Amino acid sequence: xxxxxxxxxIGAGYVGGPTMAVIALKCPDVEVAVVDxxxxxxxxxxxxxxxxxEPGLDDVVKQCRGKNLFFSTxxxxxxxxxxxxxxxxxxxxxxxxxxxxKAADLTYWESAARMIADVSKSDKxxxxxxxxxxxxxxxxxxxxxxxxxxINFQILSNPxxxxxxxxxQDLFKPDRVLIGGxxxxxxxxxxxxxxxxxxxxxxxxxxxxxxxxxxxLSKLAANAFLAQRISSVNAMSALCEATGxxxxxxxxxxxxxxxxxxxxxxxxxxxxxxxxxKDILNLVYICECNGLPxxxxxxxxVIKINDYQxxxxxxxxxxxxxNTVSNKKIAILGFAFKKDTGDTRETPAIDVCKGLLxxxxxxxxxxxxxxxxxxxxxxxxxxxxxxxxLHLQPMSPTTVKQVGVVWDAYAATKDAxxxxxxxxxxxxxxxxxxxxxDNMQKPAFVFDGRNVVDSDKLREIGFIVYSIGKPLxxxxxxxxALV
Ligand code: NAI
Numbered sequence: 001x002x003x004x005x006x007x008x009x010i011g012a013g014y015v016g017g018p019t020m021a022v023i024a025l026k027c028p029d030v031e032v033a034v035v036d037x038x039x040x041x042x043x044x045x046x047x048x049x050x051x052x053x054e055p056g057l058d059d060v061v062k063q064c065r066g067k068n069l070f071f072s073t074x075x076x077x078x079x080x081x082x083x084x085x086x087x088x089x090x091x092x093x094x095x096x097x098x099x100x101x102k103a104a105d106l107t108y109w110e111s112a113a114r115m116i117a118d119v120s121k122s123d124k125x126x127x128x129x130x131x132x133x134x135x136x137x138x139x140x141x142x143x144x145x146x147x148x149x150x151i152n153f154q155i156l157s158n159p160x161x162x163x164x165x166x167x168x169q170d171l172f173k174p175d176r177v178l179i180g181g182x183x184x185x186x187x188x189x190x191x192x193x194x195x196x197x198x199x200x201x202x203x204x205x206x207x208x209x210x211x212x213x214x215x216x217l218s219k220l221a222a223n224a225f226l227a228q229r230i231s232s233v234n235a236m237s238a239l240c241e242a243t244g245x246x247x248x249x250x251x252x253x254x255x256x257x258x259x260x261x262x263x264x265x266x267x268x269x270x271x272x273x274x275x276x277x278k279d280i281l282n283l284v285y286i287c288e289c290n291g292l293p294x295x296x297x298x299x300x301x302v303i304k305i306n307d308y309q310x311x312x313x314x315x316x317x318x319x320x321x322x323n324t325v326s327n328k329k330i331a332i333l334g335f336a337f338k339k340d341t342g343d344t345r346e347t348p349a350i351d352v353c354k355g356l357l358x359x360x361x362x363x364x365x366x367x368x369x370x371x372x373x374x375x376x377x378x379x380x381x382x383x384x385x386x387x388x389x390l391h392l393q394p395m396s397p398t399t400v401k402q403v404g405v406v407w408d409a410y411a412a413t414k415d416a417x418x419x420x421x422x423x424x425x426x427x428x429x430x431x432x433x434x435x436x437x438d439n440m441q442k443p444a445f446v447f448d449g450r451n452v453v454d455s456d457k458l459r460e461i462g463f464i465v466y467s468i469g470k471p472l473x474x475x476x477x478x479x480x481a482l483v
Pocket of ligand 1: 011013038089090108111132160161163
């Protein structure tokens, strides 16, 4: 019997930081160390300016930091001391070699596993927190066993279901906690140990235990289903525009069916975020490797519709502005992949901006949480490069000259020909659109990629308005786009 359980988490990112902070808060009898190879990230976690923006996070960190929550770059020391090691490093899509553009790149995972094997002097439970391909635990087990010097490692899969923007809420009251482990006595004992941690605040009936492969695959499946809902409603949005149906009304009517449910049915310019595309590509790759091309094709379509939705949006913008945006100022309101986060990974704004830049537009971008550096980096980066730790690479020297970043929606829209709303930040709903209209070129366009503005009100002011999946203005009907 040990007095205090020690937990170490490798990877102090969007998942590692918030999950460990909440464990520390809810388990005063557990000591939690979050470690990372990135010095700036750890420095930020130890400062007043946390490296990620997440409502409620500051408060949780302040309550525990220095008591039972520690952030450190001394990876080996904390791994060595821990009873339970969470691994929540990034698992990007491979950019080269076998499976490039699809398969998960497990380089970071493998190096973490080898390091754990190297420095361990006592038995440990190693927990997959990152989203990994099904069967990864087997590979990790092999690495640990072959290097273990007689130490006993138990592998668990404990995928994280939090959503950015609501991470703290999600962690406080998870729909479920999923723990997968080996069906051996040792495996069951490890499951019990991790369950005891979550049982500090999660009701027993919400903690699901399964075998390893079910747990790993459930995370990929959950993300695929979620993304599929968005692609389904977005596919409908195109048909709505063509027929005069209103996608909000359709979503509402469809979502009232309790078998379908009302959540996550908003049409938009497309889904983003670090996970959906990466995890579906990974799922597709796994299906192909297992000789299931039909299943692979099925899930691939979710991504194709998402790409189509972004292209469609750009085409609408360009077509309605007389088929050219060359040298026109376009205001971009919102760059993060959704509201209440500063995260821009795979945000649809990147593809939309690149599309408009391709047509020689001049962009003026405003997002309440994203820095200019980040935006410039995102717009000059190649596809799939984003998740290979940027903070470990030198800053890209090229800034995109057609892009300006400003700190205010009014500055962004001043003298603009058009406004594209790409993130559903609450503050965009209460902007003074009369003021914006007065300061814009005419005709003045608003392209609402998130259906946040009241299009009727804006039309009264004089704007030409495009809202995804809503009946089209006479203007837009007269400007047929390739959509
Ligand atoms: P992230 O990129 O924010 O954080 C990963 C961290 O791991 C980085 O700070 C990196 O420096 C560090 N790292 C990489 N290799 C390391 C090593 N060998 N030793 C120490 N540190 C190392 O990634 P994020 O968003 O936290 O995601 C992590 C995993 O969780 C991914 O597999 C992702 O798919 C999954 N996930 C992400 C969710 C999200 O909303 N972001 C939600 C659920 C799961």
